Amino acid sequence: MAETLRVRIERLPHGRDLPLPAYATEEAAGLDLLAAVPEAAPLVLEPGRRALVPTGIRIALPPGFEAQVRPRSGLAIRYGVTVLNSPGTIDPDYRGEVGVILVNHGDVSFVVTRAMRIAQLVVAPIVRVGWDEGALENEGTARGVGGFGSTGLGPPALLR
Template sequence: MYGNGVKGVIKVDEERGMRETNTKMAHITVALQQLPHGEGLPLPKYQTVLAAGMDLMAAVDKPLTLAPGERALVPTGLAMALPPGYEAQVRPRSGLALKHGVTVLNAPGTIDADYRGEVGVILINLGQESFTVQRGERIAQLLFAPVLRGDWLSTVRLSQTSRGSGGFGHTGR
């Protein structure tokens, strides 16, 4: 049993070099196109058995240096076709943020199901030193999520709650 109470069986998959699980994790199939400048790079994959995200790699032709405070759109060499009702989210990698101050600027970045262009990652260097992105470096995570669409119901008055309109730190620091 896992920490969240989900029971599952884990088996070793020698061909993929990782463990697979048949827990209650949902799966979708996503069409993926590797663009010419991304050839030779491994496809995104889950690094651990219960990982939520796959790592995206930089498909830069030459090293890209980000000075402190500088941002850049980093190509991944990938395009995809998500099934209707899903989105992909581009999120920062915690190690890059902690060790170098490099993060995804518009986190999470949303890839809509009808987008067919290259997945790009907007990186920003919030650190004190320059950071160089190398070809094949893992720069972000990609997660898949279902999409809920909302319909507006116009009203003159909203229902009352104990919180009311308190926000932006109203419960403390």
């Protein structure tokens, strides 16, 4: 089992009655984020539209860690709803509310209701880069400068 990182979390007034983000299974990599929209006023996301959905929480990541806001595959395959800036990054020095930018790529309106699981939160270590500037001719690889599909398209898509 993975090591547990303790992270301070605060429930904001509009999220006090919601459960804290949690792992759906023992081996899940991401914690489920819940929508903190008012129960009496669900958010209607029309096709082609996007919205910032509140989660009702703030977190204080320790230095050296980031949190990534990622889509839920079930929302994507069933409804065409995903996280627009995926993955969204929460820096360790950010102390505002965790928000999720959802976009509806589907054909029908999608209703975000209170406590709906709308995204996943994955916490990961940060690796800082220090640049060593110089020519790359001695850094050759089998792939070289090929990109954007140069290694092939792979097996046929399962869904079209």
